[in-house]
Amino acid sequence: KNQVEQSPQSLIILEGKNCTLQCNYTVSPFSNLRWYKQDTGRGPVSLTIMTFSENTKSNGRYTATLDADTKQSSLHITASQLSDSASYICVVSAGGSYIPTFGRGTSLIVHP
Amino acid sequence: NAGVTQTPKFQVLKTGQSMTLQCAQDMNHEYMSWYRQDPGMGLRLIHYSVGAGITDQGEVPNGYNVSRSTTEDFPLRLLSAAPSQTSVYFCASSLTGGLSETQYFGPGTRLLVL
Numbered sequence: 561k562n563q564v565e566q567s568p569q570s571l572i573i574l575e576g577k578n579c580t581l582q583c584n585y586t587v588s589p590f591s592n593l594r595w596y597k598q599d600t601g602r603g604p605v606s607l608t609i610m611t612f613s614e615n616t617k618s619n620g621r622y623t624a625t626l627d628a629d630t631k632q633s634s635l636h637i638t639a640s641q642l643s644d645s646a647s648y649i650c651v652v653s654a655g656g657s658y659i660p661t662f663g664r665g666t667s668l669i670v671h672p
Numbered sequence: 673n674a675g676v677t678q679t680p681k682f683q684v685l686k687t688g689q690s691m692t693l694q695c696a697q698d699m700n701h702e703y704m705s706w707y708r709q710d711p712g713m714g715l716r717l718i719h720y721s722v723g724a725g726i727t728d729q730g731e732v733p734n735g736y737n738v739s740r741s742t743t744e745d746f747p748l749r750l751l752s753a754a755p756s757q758t759s760v761y762f763c764a765s766s767l768t769g770g771l772s773e774t775q776y777f778g779p780g781t782r783l784l785v786l
Contacts, residue, residue: 564714591771603762603777604715604726613773647715653771658705658722659730662714 564652564663572669577640581649581666583633595624595635596649598665604649607635628658640670673698674779678763684784685753688716693748694761701776703769704736704746705730708759711782715762721746722769753785 566584586591592611596604603610606620610626610633619625621644623636637644679694695755697704707730717730721740735757737749746765751758761781767775 601780603764603779605777606774607771609774655771658720658728658769659717662716664712664714 562613562652562654562659562661564647564650566650566663568666569664570667570669572671573640574669575640575642575672576625579637579640579668581635581637581650581668583663584634585631585650585652585661587631587652587654587661589612590628590631591653591655591656593626594653594660595609595622595633596651598647598649608650617624617650637668638666642667642670644660645670646669647672673703675699675780676763676764676765676776677783678761678778680781681779682784684749684786686786687754689753690749690751693750693761693783695746695748695765695778697749697763697765697776698744699748699765699767699776700743701765701767702743702764703773703775704740704765705761705775706736706746706763707733707746708757709762710759718761720769732752751781753783753784757783758785759783 594609594631595607598604621638647665653660704767706718707715719738763778764775
């Protein structure tokens with residue numbers, strides 16, 4: 561069964577600090593991994609997508625990494641801002657399937 | 673572009689009642705889908721459509737019906753609501769449903785079934 565596990569479940573950091581969120585997956589055959597940001601009361605918004613051949617991809621202060629061998633991904637947020645407070649969701653798609661597997665998300669709170 | 677719109681934003685139903693959640697997109701996307709999001713769980717796919725007249729089941733289709741008569745609209749029908757269907761429902765769309773395409777999500781409909 562395809563699974564996506566995210567850690568930590570929640571995280572509180574001070575504004576300006578960095579943080580790293582983790583995603584482990586068992587999805588086969590792997591097609592791509594995407595990170596979404598979901599603000600409270602809103603729909604998810606895509607941050608970045610990683611394919612098998614990509615190790616690192618950045619989107620502003622967000623940097624995603626992928627290790628396809630260990631089936632792990634991380635999302636690093638640099639110099640956090642109050643607006644980074646949200647849930648971050650890891651989603652993995654399998655080849656040949658329209659049904660992606662979503663992680664439960666990491667809830668990030670950035671305090672001033 | 674308005675993107676993906678959903679109505680209503682919030683709804684309270686009694687067990688056994690029926691209702692339709694509306695979803696529309698103005699991006700000329702062929703692929704549309706419905707998800708539910710429950711506390712402590714990841715989003716789960718209910719139904720999806722790869723074009724007008726074509727629909728298919730996702731992970732959790734029981735208790736829900738869909739149809740796709742136009743490219744723009746993809747309504748989700750609850751024929752007989754149950755408390756287990758209390759959830760937040762998201763509609764999403766992408767250009768063709770390709771795995772590398774970005775899905776655009778609507779703002780969600782919060783449904784409470786008493």
